[in-house]
Amino acid sequence: MKNATFKALAQVIDWILRHRVPVLAAIVGFTAVMGYLAAQIEVKTVFSDLLPRNHPYVEVNNQFKQTFGGSNMVSIMLEVEQGDVFNMTVLSKVRQITQELQKVEGVDTYQIASLASKKMKEVRASTEGIESRPLMWPGLPKDAAEIATLREAVLNNPLVYGPYVSIDMRATLITADFIDGAVDYVKAYRQIEEIAERAKGDGVLVRVVGEPILYGLVNHYLGETLQIFMITVGALVVLLLLITRTWHGTVLPLVTGVVSAIWALGAAKLMHFHLDPLVIVVAFLITAQAISNSVQLVSRFDDEVAAGASSAAAAARASLLNLFKPGMLAIVADAGCVLVVALTPIPMLEKISYIGTVWILSIMLSAMVLTPVLLSWCGVKKRYAHPINVQPLLHKVLGLCAALVTSKLRFAVVAVAGVAFVVSGIYAFKLKVGDANPGSPILWPDSTYNQDATAINHKFQGSDRMFVVVSGKKEGALKEPAVLEGMERFQKYMEAQPEVGGSISLADILPAVKRVVREGNARYQELGGSADENGELVYMFVSGADPGDMDRFADPQAKNGAVTLFFRDHQGETIRTAIARVKDYVANNKLEDAEFLLAGGLVGVLAAVNEVILAGQIESIAFALLVLVACCMFTYRSTVAGMFFMVPVLLSNTLTFSYMAWKGIGMNINTLPVVALGIGLGVDYSFYIVDGIREELHHHKDVGRAIAKSIATSGKGVLITALTLVTSVVLWSFSSLRLQADMGVLIAIWLFISAASALFLMPAMVYVFRPEFIVGSKRHPVEQAIQVEPAQAV
Template identity: 50%
Template sequence: MLNAFAQWSIRHRRILMALTVLMTIGFLWSATRLEIGTEFSDLQPSGHSYIDTNNRFKAGFGSENLVSIMLEVNEGDLFEPDVLAAIKGITDGLRKIPGVNPLQITSLASKKLKSIRASTYGIESQPLMWPDLPSTPREIAELRSQVIGNPLVHGRYVSRDLTAALITVDFFDHLIDTESLANDVKQLTEPYRSPTLQVRVVGEPVINSLVLQKLPETMRISLAIVGAVAVLLLLAMRTYRGMLLPLTAALVSGIWALGIVSLLGFSLNPLAIVISFVVSARALSHAVQFTSAFEQERLAGNLEPESAAVAVLSKLFRPGMLGLATDAGAILVVAATPIPFLQKVALIGTIWIGVMLFCVLTLVPLLLSWVNAPVERARVRVYNRDTNALMERGLSRIADMVNHRRGPAVVLGACVLLMLATAYYAQGIQIGDASPGSTVFWQDSEYNQDAAAITQRFLGADHLFVAVAGDEPDTLKQPAVLQHMSDFQREIGLFPEVAANVSIADIVRQVNVSLHEGNPRFADIGKVPEINSELIYTYLASSDPGDIERYADTDYSNGAIHLLLTDKRGDTIRNTIARLEDYITDHPLEGAQYQLAGGVVGVIAAVNQVILSTQVQSIALALLVLFLFCALAYRSPQAGLFFLPLVLISNLSTFAFMAHYGIGLNINTLPVAALGIGLGVDYGFYIVDRVRERYLVSGDLRNSVRFALATAGRGVLITAATMITSMLFWFAFSSLRFQAEMGLLIALWMAVSALTALVLIPALILMFKPRFIVMQPPIEAKSTPPTDTAGSASFGDNKTVMCNPKTS
């Protein structure tokens, strides 16, 4: 059937090529309209209770779009006219940035921060520094005194040492302009920066905006990788077609995939750009195998291009299709994770791999069928001739090692020890971020330096809120509810991961203190709801609409306890959530319920929980897909088990590396883990099929292993060396840490996969002699391999292996 399909394809190659050109032009037009952008909502797990809580209350209590701006003086304190003017200027200017929620701008210069005083003239509730700035030394001294005496401000919006002030601002999801946000904030703050005043900015919207600003750099690195791949292919394949055809296959498949994605209305997230190179690597890998096999067919049988193309397509279509099907199935498993971003990545990756069934497995043989020039005339002479000899010697040494009497046992023993060691170290992998700050950027980046400075001054800038959902209006004025919240906050304050916390209970207690001339003995909740109502009313005197919304809704049925965490590492978030859940379970609240969890940390906590719960499931499903596809393709359950060790070694080695170097398993690295299932096994398919092919001719299993390493093994080496080198470009040149780490992980995965395919697969074949490889009787068994120097692949031991022209 495959031979008939191959002959039909080559016979109708002109029609197929014309259709390919027309479709490529159409998809190219569509791909040029593909949007590149990011939506934070895509990173939120659907159906998770934390996300439901966040979406229900984020409009008032603060969303994941919170941005923090810190002004820090180098000498003295911030109570200087120019520093106070800078605070006011930035606060007022934030209202002009697109997407800002004007009711969620809080700073020393906003109307929300107030001073409450009781005097003989009555009770006064006045903004600290609104609408006018203090203009005299006396007014500035009074402002300093009011700030120090107000625990809702001192330590939260003004640092304890009075050298820094914090401005927080929230953005509407549907109005935020992510692409221009970082530049807008920079333009606003730039006039106030000076040698004596530093301005630092952090927040998830800022991260996403900075990533978009790095797109030109990403494109430059991408072009450099394409150039490097072209040079490496030219040096390794030694023919122009060996360079151009794999690149053409990768380019056409990319155009088709991106065109289809654009037609479906999807956008390409910058976080997924490195993943696109992983998928493109599959196109290069299969194209290299086809091109190498084509040259071997022509050399072995002196065949015409059309005949050689038919032979290559009929022989390699099955392992190629099996490899692509495994890749598609493994990445499609990621779609089971209820995170829209990962579902889109899985769908895009599946589409991309799907189009390779034609753009690589069929298109490359079609193009090769027009290659009339002899292999010798097409050789490129700009390479070092020792490169090919070195490759042959290396493959020869591997063949000698595994063909040694004890070679398979030694290889298997070493692999078992490697699996045990990597499994032990892989247990330490971190779910979520493994380092403070943002893992998108390097630790010494400006953003992470700003985050560290804000954390140092204000003991945390990563926001989490616990919602208090009441059963009826005015629930938050009930003494029992407010006291329960106050006790909860006192317990929270003991958590080492929590830097600060605040709620409406703090407002009630602080107003009560102010009404009693600052006596801390009166920092209590009112005994009846009416007293608490009056205390809240006093705080809201001279307020704008929305000033209380950060702590309670308009009818006081729902409120929030706000927490600032020291960082958002996976362990920090996990420990905090666990402690909160334990307290809520052990201390039930009558008339209301605590609901976890909102804010950016609440969203990240939900993501981490989903990844933790689906990690084993996703890997197990991917392995099941591999088992089923292999069992069906080779019509043997034994084949389904045969390739699992390759995948396990690749996965465990990469996870151990991640654990050792502090790379967390998060939303960025999870797709790479799924793709690794396919990466770890593709190389093995070609090795196995070449062993089967040779065994049918010679009946000698060791000779068949040597032949497979000389032919398919060469393609494995070329592909692995090319892609490993190119992936390291991300690690060497990208200023985005997540891109660099993903490139490094992919390079490691490919290196381990290639090594296991070249060493472990032959060892398994020789040790266990699997029936799906040796079950068929050889067509032509000989005591010694055929010798025909025209079609031989020579090794260092002067033995030769070749393709029989009649069976090739």
């Protein structure tokens, strides 16, 4: 740091400490205002925030979701332990659930389908003509004969047998879609769970899946999440108190974390943002950044006091003066890396990026100003809170670190890091974009939800849906034989993918109607030979139907239709394969009168999310690294500095990505924020260690001695922070939400790698490579330190 800049910084610090009372009052007042706003922030999940902006799949979904079904569909399966579903017990439960679903808030009553719904119909031919009538509406079968008739009608209806009654007839399905924007996941989850609970018993199992249920469960566990958060904070307090033995070493870092959190949440309220329960772990990660910076200042304060500082104010002044540059560099670099996340055009990630950036920038005041101000009142007399002294153990560990990196083993440290980087980098390519396992990655594999999903996918074609729109160039295009035959061929092509359990479209309905017209003769189960004949078959099907009965297959003008595909899982690889197959079919099978449009439904919008993340992942990492390099180059006025500090970042990323690949944690919308934050997290500790080496070299030219001193001082703060945060964050592994547990482990890994890199790799690299911006050279020698006298009033 230039001498003039050093003097100017000292003057600013003197002014802050001289006016510490009004400074503290201003911070307290501002915190009170932001606290009032933070208390009003909503904690909820908004599904539309998870969808990319201006993506063609999302646009197709939004255009046609009211007719062909959206991404908020709930599936309820009733399964009998003995016999089949054609008995009064099961059928009455089906009717009861169907009727009660109509009262669920936000449900689209026109999109409820079951054996007992009015829309589930059969087409019959008689001497009086063709009629279309409900299978089991408005009443239940009255006797065994009517139940047998119902069974026969189901077996002869391809729209029901398979999609809504399982092939073994031991399970039946009820589906309900919700109106996007009107669904309240918490209320929907509670109301449907109550409906399911009432239906259980009498030898009938009830299983429920769907995005409203999933995100309702996330909110259901919000109380547990907050409990784990508070327990984690409690563990953090205990560990800090155990290690530091002082109240100021325990309380001040926590005050810093709380203040920055209040300011960020208050700012989020001002920006009209809400807090998603799934990103609470991310909040802990940013809070850890604030705590880390404060611990460094407190640790340096204690060292200054031990060195004989004349007063607490003088010790606080010296601490901030010496740690200002690495602290500010860490804050600015972290904020820049988080802001890069906003480049991904997904509303939730954009909101996390803006809130996270404000949160991290607030550390400039909460840690770099508030902590020194509070330290200035702590006094210099040592007062220990308990008799347990772990400091000798810490000093021994740090001494071993220094001895290792200043010996010949420093070459081995660099070599091991290089091998770890290469091996983990290669293995990291196995990391999957999207969900890496069947079921929901948010919950544990043995959770009730994932078990229900497995059971439904085993009995039926699949609980996850994607619709591909067949858009005609004119009205009536869907009646053209070539278009219908193209839809039929497309369905057969897609059903060859093992994860696709089945499909349904207008091309399945018309052959069934033609068969009925021909007195049930299976030889005539085929499409009409002309547009007129197909038009007549459509008319026969809808003649006795209610308005909207055909909506899930085609619009009233027969211009746009849907091919709905049923998936047994929505893993990233499954979705990518399906989309690739759709594109391949479309490219090689052009229709003269229509075109295929991708893609709606849950699988369709997940495909959009995965594509955006896949395209934006490398871009975000590249931009984040660019931000890091720019910050380092500006701070140290050296291109080499930017490249030098990329080493721990790249190492922490490859090791963490390889762990994610090994444990089957996919790169999805929920894990991406933690990954982006990890870029900044991977280098923060190194800033303090390296700057400590540079600071010591201002007093002498012995690199080994400078490394040992930096590890003993700055390294102590690194070790304390890493021990406390890594140990406490492991508590997240007890969460009922697998996502939070996985994110907790990822944070712990990043903290550990970051600390290990700072204590071992970076000092070893300094000793081996002697970068000019740290140790100087003949052309650019290290400046000699100047003595800045403390202001009289401090």
